[in-house]
Amino acid sequence: MPVGSIPSTAAGDGLTPREPGAPSVRPARRRFDWSFLGVVPFFLFAFVFMIFPIGYLIAGSFKDSNNNDAFTLQNYADLGTAQVGRAFANSIEISLVTAIAGAILGLLLAYAIILGGLPNFLRGFVVTFAGVASNFAGIPLALAFIFTIGQLGLLTVWLHNLFGIQLYQSGIFTIYSKLGIEIVYLYFQLPLMVLIIAPALDGLKKEWREASENMGASSRQYWQYVALPILTPSILGCAVLLFGNAFGAQATAYQLTGGQVPIVTLLIGAQISGDVLHNPGLGYAMAMGMVVIMGLAILAYSILQRRSERWLR
Amino acid sequence: MTVGGPAIGARSEQTIEAIQGENKVAPARKVSGGKVISWVVFILAMLYFFIPLVATFEFSLRAKPFGAAYANTFKDPQFFGSLFYSFVIGVITIVTSTALIVPTAYWVRLRLPRLRPVVEFVTLMPFVIPAVVLAFGLIRSFATGPVPLAASQRGSDVLLVAAYTILSLPYMYRAADTGLRTIDVKSLTEAGQSLGAGTFRILWSIILPNLRVAILSGAFLTLAIVIGEFTLANYLARPAFGPYLNHLGGNKSYEPAAVALISFGLTWAAMGVIALIGRSARGRSRTVEVGGAH
Numbered sequence: 001m002p003v004g005s006i007p008s009t010a011a012g013d014g015l016t017p018r019e020p021g022a023p024s025v026r027p028a029r030r031r032f033d034w035s036f037l038g039v040v041p042f043f044l045f046a047f048v049f050m051i052f053p054i055g056y057l058i059a060g061s062f063k064d065s066n067n068n069d070a071f072t073l074q075n076y077a078d079l080g081t082a083q084v085g086r087a088f089a090n091s092i093e094i095s096l097v098t099a100i101a102g103a104i105l106g107l108l109l110a111y112a113i114i115l116g117g118l119p120n121f122l123r124g125f126v127v128t129f130a131g132v133a134s135n136f137a138g139i140p141l142a143l144a145f146i147f148t149i150g151q152l153g154l155l156t157v158w159l160h161n162l163f164g165i166q167l168y169q170s171g172i173f174t175i176y177s178k179l180g181i182e183i184v185y186l187y188f189q190l191p192l193m194v195l196i197i198a199p200a201l202d203g204l205k206k207e208w209r210e211a212s213e214n215m216g217a218s219s220r221q222y223w224q225y226v227a228l229p230i231l232t233p234s235i236l237g238c239a240v241l242l243f244g245n246a247f248g249a250q251a252t253a254y255q256l257t258g259g260q261v262p263i264v265t266l267l268i269g270a271q272i273s274g275d276v277l278h279n280p281g282l283g284y285a286m287a288m289g290m291v292v293i294m295g296l297a298i299l300a301y302s303i304l305q306r307r308s309e310r311w312l313r
Numbered sequence: 314m315t316v317g318g319p320a321i322g323a324r325s326e327q328t329i330e331a332i333q334g335e336n337k338v339a340p341a342r343k344v345s346g347g348k349v350i351s352w353v354v355f356i357l358a359m360l361y362f363f364i365p366l367v368a369t370f371e372f373s374l375r376a377k378p379f380g381a382a383y384a385n386t387f388k389d390p391q392f393f394g395s396l397f398y399s400f401v402i403g404v405i406t407i408v409t410s411t412a413l414i415v416p417t418a419y420w421v422r423l424r425l426p427r428l429r430p431v432v433e434f435v436t437l438m439p440f441v442i443p444a445v446v447l448a449f450g451l452i453r454s455f456a457t458g459p460v461p462l463a464a465s466q467r468g469s470d471v472l473l474v475a476a477y478t479i480l481s482l483p484y485m486y487r488a489a490d491t492g493l494r495t496i497d498v499k500s501l502t503e504a505g506q507s508l509g510a511g512t513f514r515i516l517w518s519i520i521l522p523n524l525r526v527a528i529l530s531g532a533f534l535t536l537a538i539v540i541g542e543f544t545l546a547n548y549l550a551r552p553a554f555g556p557y558l559n560h561l562g563g564n565k566s567y568e569p570a571a572v573a574l575i576s577f578g579l580t581w582a583a584m585g586v587i588a589l590i591g592r593s594a595r596g597r598s599r600t601v602e603v604g605g606a607h
Contacts, residue, residue, distance in 0.1 A: 038420035039428060042413055046435050046482075049475040053450025054442060060453070109358045116351025126355075132577075132584045133362060135534070138543045139558045140573035144365040146562075147372040147570050154368035187365070190358070219347075248443030251543035255559055265445045265544075272449050272548050287446045294441045 106193020130191035138251035237304030373570035492527030537583035
């Protein structure tokens, strides 16, 4: 419909007088609607710089590079081979661990600042800081942790001087490992959890607590039977989002381990620089495998988010 | 009604306590117990978050003479060069993204509400595509062919801006859409038309100023992300701040600590500006600022 104009009578029955200056009346045939042109630049841009490049990867993933680019599914079958399979397993493991730990710890911190009775200004401080920390990632974050618990890091030196614990010589711990990556990832996972779960905690109505207390429920019972069931879809949804957040991360691990711990994003990066897999098609299939897993995570998130909206508005 | 119920409950509880005269301790301890746990959680979290920053600072001060890490950093032309490059790329990204998103969100709201889910879907796609996969696709599909952007310096700059614009779509669109929801787009458009303004004039002089606050917070988030971004800049071989810091980390001992802290300060500054913008905004729409350049 055209913008504004006269409401019902403008339908064009040929009898009502038109406003002066309006185009001549052609009641029977509607003019072709050109309004779609307004969104063409957007879709064109998205197509050229997102959909086309991804389409290129998809097409490549079905080509057999050893056989004149004939159609094949072998690249996807090869995702299970040693190098690629291990990278996927590592990525999934790291993402799962940091998503679960981040969700639990983030929930605790969010609870502490929102419902835990801490002074109000701390809440504003933590939320602002969480905004910074969830965006403070990549190279500088990895460096910061190397200076903290790397071989010469502050904590490493303290542990040695105060308790005689030699983290690196004794081989108990190294930051350049899966555990190291997980500890570093938590630095952006935990604040992200605080940011995305805070609205849900805010949505817990005082009346529910009062109602359950009036019926004689203890604090534990309130959480067990009222608050947690209401929050569960939100918490799960947020955890899934954290999973995707860690799964797509690359720069942090790149700086931290330099590829010593094979994860998918690092392997794809190596595949960009030089064909380390000696099979371009397998590289494309690996990228697609990532997109599929990320897609599933986002889908699960949106479904869970919709379920949580039933109670929390 | 909400006042009535609990008040009665509370009063009767008090009465009972007054009669029994001994149970006062229990509820008091329960409240303080939760509070103690909250404080413990808060303090542990703060330790986890601040020790790495303190350690980085301490490390940067180990350079001799005192403050040499910072002095060397500020003497390094590559430091300012890469920072300036990333800043310029960030500003171009913001302009491109705004020019793309605001008219689209406006038009969809005004004329094409049926396309809304499609546009929303497209703006959310970058969440599903990790930066390294986007880099992979862009580099391979633009390496040769009719538009070999990845083959030249300027072309790679274009690709970098385009990729960052794609990455900014989710929050720029959401920011614009939330902003549009708070204003009466239809009446404003009609008012503009009745004064003889064309579509571009309406967008530029009416819609954009009304979305200023919403767009600005999205813009600063974009800037913060672009300045620290590594993956795309690295594989497109651009002289950006992220690759510079990575290179520095491999070649110097104390300077990387100084630069990492400066980078943290820049992120903090960007978020501070966003918080200020949010506070000055009318209403209290809570927006979660979440980026994606890990």
